[in-house]
Amino acid sequence: MTVDREIRRLDLKGYRKYFLNKAMWFAVTFVCAFLLNFILPRLMPGDPVAAIVAHMAQGQSNAAGVQAIYQQYTELFGTNKPMVQQFFIYVKNVFHGDFGFSFSQYPRTVAQVIKSSIVWTLCLQFPAIILGWLIGNTLGALAAYLKKGFDKVLMPISIFVSNFPAFGMAVILLVVFGVSLRWFPTSGGYGYDLIPTFSWKFIWSVIVHYQLPFWSIVLIAIGGQAIGMRSMAIYELNADYVKYSRFMGIKDRKIIGYVFRNAMLPQVTGLALSIGSMVSGALVAEIIFSYPGLGYTILHATMGQDYPLISGTTLIITIMVLVAMFAIDMVYGFIDPRIKAAQSE
Amino acid sequence: MKRIAVMLSLLVIFGMLLGACATPTPQTIVETVEVPVMQTQIVEQTKVVMETQVVEVTPEAAPGMELPREETLYFNGQQWDPVKCWNPYSTDCNNAMALAAGDNSRVTMFETAYLYDMLDGGMYPLLADGDFQWNDAETQITFKIKPAAHWSDGTPVTADDFAYTWDTYIKYNTNAGNNYKPYVDSVVAADPSTVVVKAVLGDNGMALNPLMVKAYLSSTYVAQKAWTQTLEARTGEDATAFLADESLDVVYSGPYHNFYNDESKVILIRDDAYWGQDASMWGQLPAPKYLAHMIYRDNAAGSAALFGGEVDVSQQFNSNIQMMWLNYGLPISTYLPEAPYMIGGTLPTAYYNMNSYGLDNVAIRKAIALAVDYPTIIANAMTNQSATFDQVPRSLMNPTEGEQALYDHAAVADLQWAGNDIEGATKMLDEAGVVDTNGDGWREYNGETLHYVATCPNGWSDWQAAMEVVAAAGAKIGIDITTNYPEWGVYQTIVTKSDEPLPEGYDIFMMWTDGPGPTQPWGRIRHLLSSEFVGQTVNWNGNWGQYSNPEVDDLIAQIPSETDPAKLKEIYTELVRIYLTDVPSFSLMYRPQVFHTVNETIWTGFPHQDDGTNPPVPPMDCTDGWGVACLYNLTLVSAAQ
Numbered sequence: 001m002t003v004d005r006e007i008r009r010l011d012l013k014g015y016r017k018y019f020l021n022k023a024m025w026f027a028v029t030f031v032c033a034f035l036l037n038f039i040l041p042r043l044m045p046g047d048p049v050a051a052i053v054a055h056m057a058q059g060q061s062n063a064a065g066v067q068a069i070y071q072q073y074t075e076l077f078g079t080n081k082p083m084v085q086q087f088f089i090y091v092k093n094v095f096h097g098d099f100g101f102s103f104s105q106y107p108r109t110v111a112q113v114i115k116s117s118i119v120w121t122l123c124l125q126f127p128a129i130i131l132g133w134l135i136g137n138t139l140g141a142l143a144a145y146l147k148k149g150f151d152k153v154l155m156p157i158s159i160f161v162s163n164f165p166a167f168g169m170a171v172i173l174l175v176v177f178g179v180s181l182r183w184f185p186t187s188g189g190y191g192y193d194l195i196p197t198f199s200w201k202f203i204w205s206v207i208v209h210y211q212l213p214f215w216s217i218v219l220i221a222i223g224g225q226a227i228g229m230r231s232m233a234i235y236e237l238n239a240d241y242v243k244y245s246r247f248m249g250i251k252d253r254k255i256i257g258y259v260f261r262n263a264m265l266p267q268v269t270g271l272a273l274s275i276g277s278m279v280s281g282a283l284v285a286e287i288i289f290s291y292p293g294l295g296y297t298i299l300h301a302t303m304g305q306d307y308p309l310i311s312g313t314t315l316i317i318t319i320m321v322l323v324a325m326f327a328i329d330m331v332y333g334f335i336d337p338r339i340k341a342a343q344s345e
Numbered sequence: 346m347k348r349i350a351v352m353l354s355l356l357v358i359f360g361m362l363l364g365a366c367a368t369p370t371p372q373t374i375v376e377t378v379e380v381p382v383m384q385t386q387i388v389e390q391t392k393v394v395m396e397t398q399v400v401e402v403t404p405e406a407a408p409g410m411e412l413p414r415e416e417t418l419y420f421n422g423q424q425w426d427p428v429k430c431w432n433p434y435s436t437d438c439n440n441a442m443a444l445a446a447g448d449n450s451r452v453t454m455f456e457t458a459y460l461y462d463m464l465d466g467g468m469y470p471l472l473a474d475g476d477f478q479w480n481d482a483e484t485q486i487t488f489k490i491k492p493a494a495h496w497s498d499g500t501p502v503t504a505d506d507f508a509y510t511w512d513t514y515i516k517y518n519t520n521a522g523n524n525y526k527p528y529v530d531s532v533v534a535a536d537p538s539t540v541v542v543k544a545v546l547g548d549n550g551m552a553l554n555p556l557m558v559k560a561y562l563s564s565t566y567v568a569q570k571a572w573t574q575t576l577e578a579r580t581g582e583d584a585t586a587f588l589a590d591e592s593l594d595v596v597y598s599g600p601y602h603n604f605y606n607d608e609s610k611v612i613l614i615r616d617d618a619y620w621g622q623d624a625s626m627w628g629q630l631p632a633p634k635y636l637a638h639m640i641y642r643d644n645a646a647g648s649a650a651l652f653g654g655e656v657d658v659s660q661q662f663n664s665n666i667q668m669m670w671l672n673y674g675l676p677i678s679t680y681l682p683e684a685p686y687m688i689g690g691t692l693p694t695a696y697y698n699m700n701s702y703g704l705d706n707v708a709i710r711k712a713i714a715l716a717v718d719y720p721t722i723i724a725n726a727m728t729n730q731s732a733t734f735d736q737v738p739r740s741l742m743n744p745t746e747g748e749q750a751l752y753d754h755a756a757v758a759d760l761q762w763a764g765n766d767i768e769g770a771t772k773m774l775d776e777a778g779v780v781d782t783n784g785d786g787w788r789e790y791n792g793e794t795l796h797y798v799a800t801c802p803n804g805w806s807d808w809q810a811a812m813e814v815v816a817a818a819g820a821k822i823g824i825d826i827t828t829n830y831p832e833w834g835v836y837q838t839i840v841t842k843s844d845e846p847l848p849e850g851y852d853i854f855m856m857w858t859d860g861p862g863p864t865q866p867w868g869r870i871r872h873l874l875s876s877e878f879v880g881q882t883v884n885w886n887g888n889w890g891q892y893s894n895p896e897v898d899d900l901i902a903q904i905p906s907e908t909d910p911a912k913l914k915e916i917y918t919e920l921v922r923i924y925l926t927d928v929p930s931f932s933l934m935y936r937p938q939v940f941h942t943v944n945e946t947i948w949t950g951f952p953h954q955d956d957g958t959n960p961p962v963p964p965m966d967c968t969d970g971w972g973v974a975c976l977y978n979l980t981l982v983s984a985a986q
Contacts, residue, residue, distance in 0.1 A: 046835035052437065053883060068518050070883055072585045105429055106437070107589040116427070116608050179649060186649040188609055192419070192639050193412040195605050195612070201411065290639070290646040292608045300426070303804075305834045 015333060022329050026322055033318040038087055041302075041310040048103045048305035049073045077103060090311070099312035104304040110312040113297060118279065120189055121293040124210070125278035128217040133271050135218070136225020141260055143226065144233030154226065162223030170216040170288040177212060184212050187290035213285035225267065232263035265336060269328060276324030279317050412612065414947060415981055418633035420966065421647040422661025422940060424640055428606045432576075432592035433566045434513065436520040442611050442638050442968075443603070446521065446566050448862025449938065449963075449970035453613060453636060454599040455566040458488060458507070458540070462971035463690065463861035463938065464961040466747045468563050469971055471626070472502055472598065474538075477562060483551040486542045486558060487535065493623035496569050496596045497616055504534030509570035513577075517584045521565045528557035547906065554905040560863040563970070572596040600631050600976075612637045631976035633948070636968075651677065651944055658951070659942040660966045662807065665728045666942055676945040676982075680964035681954050684729040688964060689737070689744035690860040690938025693808065694873070695815060695853050696890035696930040700846035701797065703790040707927060708777035709824070712770040713853070714931040716818035719764035723934050726810035731934040734763040740921045741870045744935050748866050752917040760925035770822045781823055788823040796825040797852035802837070803830035808855045811933045815853060826853070843884035843891060856889055860938035867904045870920055873930060875901050892929035939966050949985060950978040 053070045074080040078089060093100055099110035139158070143151040161169075178186035190196065191205040236242065236259045245255045283295035294313060301309035423441035430438040433455045438444050445451035449461055458473040470476070470491070477488040494502035511532035514522030530543045542561060544552035552558055572595060580586035593603070600621055604614035613636040621627045639655070641647040648663045650656045652675065663669070666686060669677040679686035695714075697704045704710055723731045732744050738761045742748035762769070774780070779788050779795070787794045799815045801808040812828050819826030829850055831839075839847065840854060847854075859869035872878075872887030876898055879891045900916050900923075907913050941964035943951040952962040952975050965972025967979075 044834075046832070047838045048834060050838045050841065050883065051834050053885075067883055068523075069520075072518075076585050105426070105439070107591065108427075108429060120608075174649070179652065182653075186653060187641060187646045188639055190609070191411070192610070192637070192650070192655050193414060193417065195410045195412075196607065197410075287642045288646070290609075290642040296642060303832050303834060 018333055019330065022326065026326050030318070030322055033322075034315065037311045037314045037318060038090055039083075041305065041307045042083060042086075044305055046305055047079075048307065049077060049079055051304055052103060052106065077101065077106075094315070099315075100308040102301070102306055102309045104301060104306040104309065110308045113309060114294065114312060114316070117292060117294045117297050120291065121279060121282070121295065124213055124217070124282055124285065124291065124293060126275070128214050128282070129221065129271070129274045129278060132218045132221025133225055133267070133274070136222040137229040137264070137267055139222065140226035140229025140231075141233050141263070143230045144237060144263075145256065151230070155230070158223040158226040158230075160223070161219055162227060164220060164223075166216070166220055166284040167288060169220055170213075170284055173212050173216050174288055185209050186212075189292045209289075209291075213282065213289045213291045216285050216288070217282055225270075228270070229263060229267055232266060233259060236260075236263045261335070265332070268331075272324040272328040273321065276321035277317055279313070279320055412635050412637060415983065416634040417637050418635070418948060418967070418976075418979070419650075419655060419657045420636065420638040420968075421641055421650060421656045421659050422644075423966070423968075424611050424638045426640065427608050428611055430589070430591045431595050431603055432588065432590050433568045433595065433597075434517065434519050434573075434576075435588045435590075435592075437588070440611075442613055442636060443601075444566075445969070447564055448560070448860060448865070449965055449972065450564055450566065451968050452599055452970075452973050453601045453968050454597045454603075455568070456598045457563050457566060458490075459563040460971040460973065461563040461863050462960050462963055463688070463745065463965065464747075464963045464971075466863075467960055467971070468559070468863060469960060472567060473540075473562070474625070477559075479555070483555065484544055484546060485552075486544075486562070488540055488542075488562070490538045490540065491620075491623075491625050492538065493620050493625050494598065495620040496598050497602065497618075498569075498596050499618075500569070500571070501537075502567065502598055502620075503537045503570075504540045505537065506570045507540045507567050508532050508534045509573060510566070510568045513568070513573050514565070517587050519588065525557060525561050525565070528552075528554040529561050549906075551906060556864045556867055556905045563863055567598070569596040569598075601636055604635065608640065610637060610639050627974075627977050629977060632950075632979040632981075633976065651942065654944060654946045657944050657946075657948050658966050659944070660939050662727075662730070662940055663942055666730065669942075677942060678945065678951075678953065679942050680952060685727075685732045685736075685935070686730050686942075687937035687940060689732055689935030691936050692743060692858045692869075692932035693811070693855060693934055693936050694858055694930045694932050695799070695811075695855055697892075697928070698847045698852050698854070699891050699893075699929065701852040702793060703779075703795050704797075704852060706777065706779070706790065708773050709779060709790065709795065710928040712773045712779075712822055713815070713819060713824060713826075714928050715762050715764070715766040715770040715773065716822045717764050717931075717933070718814050718818060719933065722811045722814045725814075726807035727934050727936070730940075731936060734761075737935065738763075739925065739932055741873060741917070741924055742866050742921075743861060743869070745861060748861070751866060751914060752921050753914060756918050757922050757925055760922065767821050770818075774822060774824075786823065787825045794825070796827075798829050798850045799826050799853040800829045800831065800836070800851060801855040802833040804833070805855075807934075812853075812855065815933075840889050841884050842882065843878055843889065844880050844882045846891070847889075854889070855933070856887070858887070858932075866917070867901070870904075870917075871901050874920070874924065888929075890929055892927070894923065894927065897923055937964075939964070939969065941966055945982060947982055948979045949982050950980050951975060952978075 049070060052073055078086055102108050102110050102113050105113055139154055143154045174186055177183045185191070185208060188209055189206065190202060190209055194202055194205055196202060242255055242259060245258070279294060280298060282293065283299060285291055286293045286295045297309070298313050300306070301313065420442070426439055428438065428440045431440060431443060432438055433444065443451070443454040446457070449463060450457045452460065452471065456472050458471065459468040459477070460471050461468055472490055472494045474489040474491040477486045479486055490502055490504060496502060511529070513519070515526060528545050530545045533541050533543065535541050542558060544555065544558045547553040575594070576587060576590055576592065580590055598620065600619040601613035601615055604612040606612065615630060615634045617630060619630060622630045639650065641650065644661050644663070647656065647659065647661045651659045651663060652669065652673070666679060667684070669675045680688060697710050699705060719734050723729060723733055737744040737749070738754065738758070740752060740757070742751060774788060779790050781788050783789065785794070787796070789795065797819065799812045801812050803809075809830055816826040816828050839851060840856065859865060859872055862868065874892060874894070874897045875888055876893035878884045878886045878888045879893055897920065900920050903916055904913065907916065945951065951967070952958065952964050952972070956962070958974070958978070960971060962974045962978065963970065963972045967973060967975035
């Protein structure tokens, strides 16, 4: 009993060290990422305020007036201040949960812009990532285990589909199922003739509009996941411990459990990364199907040098990726003692 | 546990497949829903930097409402991002369905005194009652207001509203105020229904620029004085806050107003108490109850919706538009039945940077312009939705009949070129001594090899295609031209900085010209050639290549106050002659002011060439200038059958 307790104590101590070590590195990464989120957009050539003035001053022939508008806006957005001063204002505001005004969509705030799009993005991305991951890994594992015909058919299809450019898949789905067969609507998040509400008609419309963007993401994800899982599973199936277990007379079912648990590890990392970065949106699907979401907003923000919106969205992505990675690292510590042992030495 | 997980996954997949089997949202009307009018106002103090008050007015959209297809006119190509505000004083509301004051003002929600018709150049009264009058001394314009004209709150539109709107434009440095301040001195109310627009006077004691004074009448909205004062009180008279106000409570005089908008769409609803149904104006309400615009991400998505009957009026470039009726037999049409399908309004132009090495030499400028293969640009970039330069010879005028008649075509015929003239260009360069002396295949000018960069904003695909053709022309005549496409944010910052020479990489670059309007073609010529813009720190006006010619400046200055048509024709012809001789820039194609393609599955009665309307209704998407008359001519296809 005493030995048992001692082992558990040492184990917990090792885990705490592992946790603290990871937490420290994630904190350092966060600070660096936060700095880069602020600095990098501002290093782009060009002047975002000039772009806003462009909207406002088109057709205007009075130069002094244009100049006056320009100055009003540099003052309002603070772009006339030194970058260090801008940074400290930004930090102060962010800690109060205020990302400021979006330059390109002024007078809307960054929070308003993100709020209006993020639900669409999460609802599209999360199920697509999870389903693509589940189906892909199941198929990959089956291919590795069953081999023969299944593998011979699945592998080429997976390679073909996973190498398909995302826009190509989206356009094919659009043309075949949207334009030619007319099974699905070609654009929008819901019926072009509807106004959002909690009604069956609206929900059904959302479901119908969801299909093409959703499957354009899932189909591509399935292929990549299946290939990855198949390779890992084949590698594990040939590992020494599998052969040894077989010699020992352990049942196949039990061995396969071990094999897939080990093969799953890199796939879980990939899943965490995908979930962490899902806020960045499914840009291709959003553009091809005119689907509402954050991806297009971020693209526009980048092209329009909308610093606050770029910083706001990239900060969310940074935090989500870091949290996902941290969670995965913690889970790894539990599910694979080898990693924890190696890290806490 | 595993079984439950598997079962759940299967359920999710099954649910999605079930959803997938559904048919698209039906297009037929299922039911017509009465819209209860619910207006609540929440006024709340905000703590933003500008210390403004936010006024929220809940839209009157009924929950779960489906827009009846036969009461809704659908658009594309106008609105590309969500709406930001409803403020008639702002030009940054990104509210294309309601706010677009200018030469052809959009008059769906806010109105102007007069409506400009690009087809005949006429200005027809809207809020105004009858024609406007210049006084004998040509110092001011007077017009009456229609007795029927009312605001959405039921109060009459008065001359005081016009006067206060002008004062507000000036007080808050609005776009309109800045634009017209040099030409309009004041707008005053002679009596409650009579407006006097006083001009800034020139040295001769007459209006400095009568064209701009006249243009003010059709190019600027009038806002209600009482509402403007409410807005001023709310924003503490702070100019930035004033112009950035969302103005959800705005009072308007037009036939439509905000009904619903989000990230995906904008919907306007008809005001059934609209004053314009009075016999003194339209005599009826506009046919569609709703004007709706889905926000498509790109032209391809918009084209697919037009193809599918989800769009009635398309203001976007639809590639190979003729295929829609020739190949697919759809009831889709353009204003003209044959190419170029649209009425050209603007001249997308390649500007020469006059400070680039060698581009100060007119032979080099003209040789490049001669060599460009314009038919290829028009066929590829515009899929023939532009007249060719054989059909409409190049000048400073757009292809409308009115503008074309303003100059003597024969007098400048020998200066014309229609493109692809490699022989002529080569000869011109040889004669100018711009030859390849070192045998590397590229010509030199005073011993230095000529190398230029042709540029336009990235992603502007028709412009990029045109720039590639310009680069190809350079190769054919021994001038090395490469292309580069910066992002718009970078491009516009550099091109509009006219207080110093343009940097490297901006030797030949594309920008736009003015469309049709009451000050044209004077405004376009001024923006193309006048040296008054050289030296401006932020120049959104024109002459971005920084061309300077005192003779041209003098001619441009003469036009606004010249009333003799013969003399005007002489001046315009001389300007065209100088333009074709000096070649400070050259047009690459003609482009419509707005694209105007209609799908007559649901609605019919859209403007088409020779449709018999009088005054002719221009193809301005049923929303702009006199083009709004289209909304009163529409009928349902089903009713016609």
